[in-house]
Amino acid sequence: MAPTAKTQRLRPAAKAWRAAAVVAMTVLFLGGTTVGDDDWWPFSPWRMFSTSTSPNGAVRSTFIQVRTANAPEMWAQAPINPDSVGLNRAEVEGNLDRIARDPAMLGTLAASHAKLRPHEAAWIGIRVLIRNYALKGGGPTGEYRDDLVAEWAAP
Amino acid sequence: MTRWLFTAMPLGRLAIFRTLVYLYVVIDVLWLQTSGWYHGYVDPIWYEPLRLGQLLHLPAATVVLVQTLKWGSVAAALVAATGRLPRLAGTVVAVCWIWYMYVAYAYGKVDHDRGDFVVALLLLPTVGSAYWRDRRLSEAAGFVLRAAQLAAIATYFLSAWAKVRFGGWEWVNSATMARAVVRRGTPWVKWLLDVPELLHLTQWGLFVAEMSSPLIFVVPEKWRRRMVMGWFAFHAVTYASITIAFWPHLVMMLAFLPLETYADRFRSWSLTRRSGRVGVDAGEAAAGEAAAGERMPEAAADGGAR
Numbered sequence: 001m002a003p004t005a006k007t008q009r010l011r012p013a014a015k016a017w018r019a020a021a022v023v024a025m026t027v028l029f030l031g032g033t034t035v036g037d038d039d040w041w042p043f044s045p046w047r048m049f050s051t052s053t054s055p056n057g058a059v060r061s062t063f064i065q066v067r068t069a070n071a072p073e074m075w076a077q078a079p080i081n082p083d084s085v086g087l088n089r090a091e092v093e094g095n096l097d098r099i100a101r102d103p104a105m106l107g108t109l110a111a112s113h114a115k116l117r118p119h120e121a122a123w124i125g126i127r128v129l130i131r132n133y134a135l136k137g138g139g140p141t142g143e144y145r146d147d148l149v150a151e152w153a154a155p
Numbered sequence: 156m157t158r159w160l161f162t163a164m165p166l167g168r169l170a171i172f173r174t175l176v177y178l179y180v181v182i183d184v185l186w187l188q189t190s191g192w193y194h195g196y197v198d199p200i201w202y203e204p205l206r207l208g209q210l211l212h213l214p215a216a217t218v219v220l221v222q223t224l225k226w227g228s229v230a231a232a233l234v235a236a237t238g239r240l241p242r243l244a245g246t247v248v249a250v251c252w253i254w255y256m257y258v259a260y261a262y263g264k265v266d267h268d269r270g271d272f273v274v275a276l277l278l279l280p281t282v283g284s285a286y287w288r289d290r291r292l293s294e295a296a297g298f299v300l301r302a303a304q305l306a307a308i309a310t311y312f313l314s315a316w317a318k319v320r321f322g323g324w325e326w327v328n329s330a331t332m333a334r335a336v337v338r339r340g341t342p343w344v345k346w347l348l349d350v351p352e353l354l355h356l357t358q359w360g361l362f363v364a365e366m367s368s369p370l371i372f373v374v375p376e377k378w379r380r381r382m383v384m385g386w387f388a389f390h391a392v393t394y395a396s397i398t399i400a401f402w403p404h405l406v407m408m409l410a411f412l413p414l415e416t417y418a419d420r421f422r423s424w425s426l427t428r429r430s431g432r433v434g435v436d437a438g439e440a441a442a443g444e445a446a447a448g449e450r451m452p453e454a455a456a457d458g459g460a461r
Binding site: 006007008009010012013015018019021022025029030032033034038039040041042043044045047048054055057059061067082083085086087088090091092093094095105108111112116133135137138139142 | 156160161163164166176189192193194195196197198200201203205206253256257260262263264265268269270273278281291292293294295296298302305306309310313314317318320321328329330333334335337338348349351354355367401423
């Protein structure tokens with residue numbers, strides 16, 4: 001269907017500030033990509049899958065194990081999900097250095113777990129481990145090694 | 156350049172795009188990006204203010220804050236999706252949704268697929284009244300659609316740039332895709348790990364496609380649509396392989412398409428189908444179409460585009 005009414009134009013001033021907004025956002029996005037980092041969000045670099053992985057290195061995957069009030073002697077794998085501890089795995093992974101320095105941070109996960117899942121057994125111990133899957137020629141070899149990052153026990 | 160940035164486009168296209176964007180906001184907040192809501196329950200020790208939060212002194216999340224932002228986004232988006240109060244409701248959506256995403260990202264992990272959607276939410280309120288079957292051409296509408304296109308393509312181009320910056324030029328020869336398949340691969344793509352050459356080749360293909368993505372603005376219209384469809388196909392395969400989809404970005408890519416034409420085709424198709432089933436003649440079908448036109452949302456109250 002052909003346009004039936006006349007075109008709605010913008011006044012020069014309306015165009016000027018819109019163009020200025022585009023220039024400003026362009027500068028911010030280019031700045032974020034060239035010198036910025038994640039904390040520049042929403043102008044942070046679009047770095048999805050941007051890191052290089054060595055074809056003969058290792059793929060690291062973080063997980064947590066917990067001891068519960070029901071089975072205080074046993075370490076069992078527990079999910080790192082928003083609906084279990086309020087955080088997801090990548091958020092815990094992004095804080096591994098802080099957790100290693102201050103394992104008490106893990107105690108707050110037991111607290112948020114108690115708030116989000118009040119009917120489950122309370123966590124009295126938490127430890128974070130990294131599983132390193134070995135790669136060879138860009139494929140996994142089937143071997144892995146676990147490294148302990150930090151451990152917390154309820155006082 | 157200015158003329159290109161302000162190419163007049165149909166208000167109907169903008170109105171449909173706007174409805175889709177705001178309906179997506181509802182889906183996003185309720186089902187797709189829910190980590191902000193859970194951060195209301197997390198100890199503030201995990202809060203790591205981003206620059207935006209430092210600038211605006213945004214506090215750590217609380218349950219009350221995340222509930223307000225969540226339901227504020229939903230309520231305002233439902234109003235804005237109907238085309239009513241586009242400036243007011245659109246502004247409320249922009250503030251609530253961006254803040255809600257800020258809460259989601261200020262705890263150690265930032266998603267990298269939402270920069271372009273932010274641009275759309277900030278600019279959509281600059282267009283006033285527009286309804287789905289609006290045939291008028293408008294420079295204000297054209298500007299918002301153009302800006303959404305630019306932001307969507309910047310996502311590809313600048314992500315290639317980020318790969319060079321963070322992964323180095325050797326990114327194309329690294330095992331990034333193998334890593335993604337190891338960590339998140341669906342059962343039907345695990346076989347890819349046995350043919351690392353194919354994953355390697357895919358990395359080259361993706362990098363070249365992203366680097367050359369701005370060409371979409373200079374090719375003829377027919378090829379532009381094919382390129383958009385190509386990107387949609389790429390995202391569909393990605394989703395099937397590693398269950399990652401950049402949903403808000405996919406909505407942004409719709410800014411390239413003649414949505415009002417698709418809506419017309421869909422309308423006449425559904426009318427034909429309906430009239431075929433009940434056996435009415437063509438005259439009644441045409442009358443039905445006229446009636447459907449009168450049911451479209453009225454021009455919204457808070458002023459036309461200038």
